[in-house]
Amino acid sequence: MNILICIKQVPDMESKFKINGEGTWYDRADLAWRMNEYDEYAVEQAVRLKEQVKDADLTVLCIGPDQVTETMKKALAMGCDRGVHIADADSAKREPVEIAAMIAGFAKEKNFDMIFTGMQSQDRGSAQVGVMVAELLGIPAVTTIVDFVYDNGAIQVKRELEGGSKAVVTATTPVLLTCQLGLNTPRYPTLPNIMKAKKKELLTMAPDTGGTGSRQEIASCSFPEKKGGGLVLEGDVAELADKLIQLLKEKTTVLA
Amino acid sequence: MEFTREIYWNVGHGWTTLAPMYGLLLVALAVFDLGMYKRLKVYRLGHPLDRTDQRGERFRFLVDNVLLQAKVLRVPGAGSAHALFFWSFFVLVIGTSLIVIQADFTDLFFGIKFLKGTFYKLFSLTLDLAGLVAILMLGGLMVRRYLIRPEGLVTKGDDALMHGLLLAILITGFLIEGARMAVTEMGTPLAPWSPVGWGIAALLTAMDEASLRTLHAGLWWVHLLLALGFIAVIPFSKFRHIVTTSANYFFADRGPTGKLTTVNLEDENTEKFGANQVTDLSWKDIFDADACTLCKRCQDRCPASLTGKPLSPMQVVNQIGEVAFADPATNLIDTVGREAIWACTTCRACQDICPASIEHVGKIVEMRRNLVLMEGEFPGEEVMTAMEQTEVNGNPLGMGYASRGDWAEPLGVKPLADDPEVDVLYFVGCYASFDKRNIAVATSFIKLCQAAGIKVGILGKEEKCCGEPMRKMGNEYLYQTLAMEMVEVIKGYGVKQIVTTCPHCFNTLAKDYRDFDFDVEVVPHAVFLDRLTAAGKLPIKAEPFTCTYHDSCYLGRHNDIYDVPRKLVRAAGGHITEMAKNRDQAFCCSAGGGRIMAEEKLGERINIKRVQMAVATGTGQLLANCPFCLTMFEDGVKGADVEEQLRPRDIAEVLAERLASTNA
C-alpha cells in the first residue's frame, strides 16, 4: 500500500508572536517550531496502518524552508519510510490552494492509495488544504476523522461532529483523510527509530504550483484587541453577574 | 598452676579426630566454593563495570562497615543487636581459630603454646562473655522477628535456618564447655574465668564423669558438624550476606552521589537502551540482590512505599536477583511492574540508609530508560506532553522559550548575550523562570546578590531545562540533547562560577554534566549566600521567627548539605523546630525523579504527608531550598487544608526580607 502523509511545521502556539515587516503574518524570529499537532495524528494513523497491513510504504511530505526537515525527522522517527521536502522559503505566503496544488502536483502520478493530512494547521487554521488536494487529484476525501478502521480494502472512519456525536462513514481507496485531534495517541519516537530516521531517504524538490495563481491577498495582520483586556470587575455581586453575562455574550460564543 | 586447658580434651588429638575433622572441613569449603562459584556465574550475566579502582578507599570503607558496623548501627535497636551479635560471634570465630592454630600448628610443629596464663584467663572470659552476648542478641532478634514482627519484615525458612543454626552452635559450644569444666575445672581458680561455662558445669555435676565424657564427645562432634555446616551453607542461605554484603562495601558506588551512568548514544551498534532483562544491567546490580538482607530499611523510608504505592526498593532489588537466578530471559519490567518503576522519586532515602551499599535508584532508572527509549512509554500522557514541550520550548511547562528571561528585566539583570561581564551566572531553572511563585524566589535571590554587590547574569532565552527531570524519567536522549546544548552555551561565555536556586539543576550541572567535559564551579544558592554572609557582604538584619526546615533530597542526601542552610536560617533570626524526619532521613516532597511532570495517581499524596509533618512542628513556616519542593508544598498546604497554619517559603525570601537596606 502506498501512503502519503502531508505535514506542516508550525510555531508553537505558546510563542511570543510578532508581526512581520510586511504586516501580513508573524515574524519568524524567536519562535519555537514543531509539527502541526493535527499532522501528528495523521502520521500516527499511517504508521499504525503500516503496522497492521505490514506491506506499506509511507512517504511524508512537507513544504517550507530548510528548517522543516527537523520536523520531518520526527515523522520519519515515528515510522514514515521516506521524506519529500518541497523546499519553499515562501511557503508562509502561499495560500491554501497553492499548497494543495504543490502536493497534488507531487502526488499526481504516484498512485497513493491513501493520503493522510491534518484536519487543519494550528497557525493558519484554514482546514482547506487536505480537501483541496483530494479535489485536485479527483479522489474522495473524508474530513475530521476521529476513528479509523481498515479491513481488507474497506475503510470505516468516524467523523467528529459538533456536540460530540460522530458520523460513521465508509470509503474505499484511493481516499484522502483529514485527521482531527484525538484520532489516536501519537507515539513518542523510540531512540532506535530516531537513529534510523537519520539515515532515511529525504528527497528535496523545488516548489511547483503547476500554474495555480494567487486568489487572495492579505490586507493586514494584527493582534486582536484583548478579549477582556485583563478586565478587573469589582462591586456588587448582582451587578457583577450581569456585567459578566454581558461580556460572555459579546466576547464568546458559549451563550449563543 | 599454669592456667590453660587441654585442647582436644576427651576427643583426642590423634588421626581419628584430625582426619575426619579436616576432611569434613575440606568438604565444607568445597561446598562453599562450589556454591559461590555458581552464584558468581550468575553475577557475570551482568555487563562489566569497574568497581576495583580507589582500592585504599574501598578497603577502608569495607573495614568501617564490616568491622565497625558503621551503616548497620545507623538504625538503633535491630541495628545495635546485629552489631553486637556480629562482634561477639566474630570474637568466637577468632577465639576458635586461635585454639586451632595453637593445637594443630604452633604447638604441633614448634611446641609453642600461647593460650596460657593471664592471656588464657582473659581469652576464656572474653569468649565466654561473647557467647553470652551472642545468645542474648540472637534471642532478642528472634523475639523481634517471631514475636513482635515489625510490619513488612519478610520472614522465610532461610531466617529460621540461620537463627536455628547459630543458636545451636552457641548452645552446643556452651554445653561442651560445661561438660568439660564439670570434669576438669570445678573447684579450680580457672572456673570463674568462664562464668557461663561454670554455671552450666554446676548444673551438670549431677552426672557422673563417664556420662559427662560421652556427652562432651558427642556434642563436640555435633558442634563441629554445625560449624562446618554453617560454612557450607553460606552460599545457599541468607548467611551469604556475610560474604556478599561485606564485598559490596568494597564494590560500593564511590560517587559522585546520585550521578547516573551516561549512556553512549553515539555508538551506532547499540540496539538496546536501558534494561528490561537482568542481562542489560551490570554485574553489580545482580550482586546487590545477593547483598540484600531484607532488612527493609529502604522500604521503611521510601516515600512511595509509605504512601501506598506499589514500590518497595527492597523488592525491586530482590526481584532482579530472583529473575537472574531463575530465568535471566524473563522480562524484568513485567516482573517489577510499571507502576512500581514509575513511582520512584529518586529521593535516595533507600540508597542512603541501605546497610549493604545497594544502589536502588540506578536500577529503576535503567528500567525507565528501557520504557522510554525503547517503547516510548511514560507514566502518563501528561509526562509525554511535558517531554514534547521540553523538546519544543526547552521547558516541561510548555511556556514560550523566548520569554524565559522576562522575569529578570525589571530587576536590571541581563542575559549574558547582552552583557557577558558578570561575577556569576545564575542558572535560573524552569520554575523560577516561569512560575510566579518561584519567580518571587529568584527575585529575592537577585536582590540579595545586588545588596552584596554581586553582578549576576542569566542566559535568558538561551537557557533551557537542565534535563534533570527528563533524565530521571528515563529520557536519556532528551537529557543529553539539552545537556550538550547547555554546556556549549555556558562554555561559550567563559563563565567562572554558576549559582542555582534549584538543587536539581545544581546536582545535574555539578555532577552529571561532568561527563560532557564541563568543569565550571556550580554552587547552590544556600551555599553561595552563606559564603556572602560569612564574608560580611550580606547586610542581613536578624529578626526572630520560628520555622521548620525541609531538606530537599538533592541538596541533602545527594550533596550532604544540611548545616549550611540551617546556619543561614539562624543568621536571619530563625529558630528551627525540626520535623520528625529531617536531614538524611528527610521525607521527599514527591516531585523528584521527574515526578514533578507526572500525576500522582496512586495512594496518598506524598506532599500532603510532608506538609502535615511540618504543621506538627507548630512553627507556622516551612522553609525550603528547592522550587519543586516549594511548588509541592504550596499545593500541599491547600490539599491538606492548612493554608492558615503553614506558609511554605524559600530561604532566600526570608533573607531578602531582612536586608538591612529594605528595612531601613
Added chain:
Amino acid sequence: MKTILVAEFREGKLRAEYSQLIAFAQQQQAEAVMFLVGNPSELPKFNGPLYLADAGRFGEYNPAVHKQLLLDVIAKEQPAQIVFLHSSYGWDLAPRIAVALKAAQVSEVVAVDNGLPVVPACNAKLRRIIKPTTPQSVLTIQAGAFGLDDEPSGTPNVIAVETETVGTVQCTGYEAAKIEGVDLTKAEVIVSAGRGVGKPENVAMVQALAKALGGEYGASRPVVDAGWVDHNRQVGTTGSTVTPKLYVACGISGAIQHLAGMKKSDFIVAINTDKDAPIGEVANVLVVADLKQFLPVLTEKLNAR
C-alpha cells in the same frame, strides 16, 4: 451582492445555526439565496429562494453529490459569495466548491471589516484581513460570530434540485456522544474549582454553574488531592491540558502547573477574592468577589435567561 447561504441538516434535523448565515447576509446587506440538502417538511425560517435537495435521497453527508447539487445552483445563480458555517459540514464542502470554481476561500470568518473578511490565526493570537481577488469567493463563518437579535422568521420559496451524481463515500449512521466518563479536553466550557471554594460542599456551586453554562466542571490539583473532586477532572499539566472556549476558574490562585494546563483556553474568567493572584495574568476577566455569594447569583441569572 448575491450570496448563497449553505444551511445544514443532520440526524433528521435542520440545524438551527442557519440563522447565523442569515445574520451574516443581513450584516452584509447581501441578496441571500439559501441552499439545503434537507427535509422538505422542515424548512428554515427564511424569506427568499431556497434550493432544496432531499436528504432522504441525496444523503446527509455525501460530499461529491452535495458538491454537484450546489455547483448546479451556483451556475444558475452566479453568486459573488458562497457562505458556509465553519463546521464539520462547512469545512468539508467549502474547499470542494472553491476548487471547482477556482475561487478564493476564506475560512472561519469572525467579522467583516470594510467589506473584507477577518479571520483568526494562531489560536486567535493574530487576526488577518483577507482580500479575495477572484470574482467569486467561498467563506466559512465561525460558529457564534454572527447572530440574529431575534428568532429567524419567514417562509422560503422552495426550489427543488437534484442530481444524477453518485458518491463513493457513504455515511452509514451516527454515534451519539458518550456520556459515561468525562473528557475535559473535549469540553467547550469548563468551570473549575480551586481551593478558594473553601469546603467540599461548595463544589456543588461550581457544578451548578458548569451546568448553567452547558459545560463540565473541573478542579485544580489541591482540590483533587483533598478528594473533593475526582482525579479525571483535574486540570493542569499533571491532569488534563484543556482548551475550551470558556474557562471559568473559581477560587484558583493559579499555580504554574494549573496555568500551563488551561491558559490556551479561548476566554478565561477568573473569580477570586485576591486581585493579585497569578490567575489574573492569564484571565481575560477577573471578577473580584466571594465565590459563595457570587456563584449562586450568576448561576441563577444564567438559568433565568
